[in-house]
């Protein structure tokens with residue numbers, strides 16, 4: 001098992017190593033209908049907006065969101081995932097990439113975003129840090145900014161089993177990569193009520209959508 005002492009660094013290292021095999025998760029047959037619906041949802045969520053994407057990974061959602069956005073800054077901490085994203089066909093002149101630690105987003109202040117998006121990132125945030133991290137993200141955004149997240153729902157037989165739940169209520173999975181390495185990863189599966197409770201006082205008119213294998217949440221900031 002991977003032995004990084006800091007869970008955040010262990011997660012970064014896991015995704016760096018997983019980059020070449022990452023998009024296999026988007027080939028699962030049972031998720032295809034949800035994925036097509038979510039791709040359309042992301043494409044419609046940010047029309048005309050200047051979007052900050054956190055933890056873009058290989059750019060699966062970047063391609064769809066950037067179709068209608070005015071500008072899209074796709075960020076991730078790992079150069080291995082960013083390189084795959086940057087090699088995708090993207091609308092010319094609209095999309096930029098940057099290496100950014102999601103735990104240091106204050107460095108992006110003043111960039112003129114009026115929207116933010118993250119796919120499959122919420123689930124990796126410890127419960128005790130989630131509301132604080134969302135407040136820090138909101139602090140980068142003006143009134144009427146649009147914020148959207150999507151992430152996995154736990155589906156037995158499709159999701160990696162939960163190996164343990166810790167004292168804080170966070171759930172952990174054991175993930176195996178092609179090279180045989182095994183990594184313990186924090187992966188939470190919030191209910192609608194838990195998610196709505198976390199988004200805080202600036203969030204207005206939240207829309208929560210449940211698909212079979214995913215959830216999506218969008219709201220506007222006061």
Ligand SMILES: C[S@@+](CC[C@H](N)C(=O)[O-])C[C@H]1O[C@@H](n2cnc3c(N)ncnc32)[C@H](O)[C@@H]1O
Nearest residue numbers: 012015055056057076077078081101102119120
């Ligand atoms: C579950 S993947 C999500 C990728 C993509 N958004 C998607 O939905 O397919 C999580 C991503 O978080 C990135 N990551 C890990 N730690 C990070 C950090 N501290 N800051 C920014 N990105 C990070 C990984 O490189 C990986 O691309």
